[in-house]
Amino acid sequence: xxxxxxxxxxxxxxxxxxxxxxxxxxxxxxxxxxxxxxxxxxxxxxxxxxxxxxxxxxxxxxxxxxxxxxxxxxxxxxxxxxxxxxxxxxxxxxxxxxxxxxxxxxxxxxxxxxxxxxxxxxxxxxxxxxxxxxxxxxxxxxxxxxxxxxxxxxxxxxx
Numbered sequence: 001x002x003x004x005x006x007x008x009x010x011x012x013x014x015x016x017x018x019x020x021x022x023x024x025x026x027x028x029x030x031x032x033x034x035x036x037x038x039x040x041x042x043x044x045x046x047x048x049x050x051x052x053x054x055x056x057x058x059x060x061x062x063x064x065x066x067x068x069x070x071x072x073x074x075x076x077x078x079x080x081x082x083x084x085x086x087x088x089x090x091x092x093x094x095x096x097x098x099x100x101x102x103x104x105x106x107x108x109x110x111x112x113x114x115x116x117x118x119x120x121x122x123x124x125x126x127x128x129x130x131x132x133x134x135x136x137x138x139x140x141x142x143x144x145x146x147x148x149x150x151x152x153x154x155x156x157x158x159x
Contacts (some may be wrong), residue, residue, distance in 0.1 A: 002044065003048070047110075048076070074116055095109045144158055
């Protein structure tokens with residue numbers, strides 16, 4: 001899972017990274033200090049933790065640009081200011097965590113975000129339904145190497 005943490009406070013970055021790695025040790029976590037550096041990375045992330053008040057492009061503007069580029073990442077805002085909550089809805093934020101972040105609340109939100117990533121990835125898989133006389137099954141299109149016609153029968157060769 002590709003995760004970005006974009007916050008101008010190094011302490012918050014490390015705190016969130018620690019919690020993420022405890023919950024999802026195989027994740028790739030990348031840290032950014034500004035929205036501009038996150039945007040410059042041009043990386044596809046599954047989940048982005050995004051501070052709102054930062055130097056340069058703020059978190060709301062960064063989120064708008066991310067949505068224009070590839071509307072899919074799960075955005076979780078982390079901020080000390082409640083007033084931005086309605087603007088967060090405008091960019092389809094998954095959640096809005098207030099600083100100081102409570103560990104239990106973080107774990108709940110992160111768990112739900114991981115479930116949502118799983119659902120989205122499941123929808124993205126292209127599946128083919130195969131029906132035979134004896135059974136039905138599905139295959140991922142990406143696993144099919146080639147299909148061969150043998151008279152009235154078909155052979156599907158997979159990786």
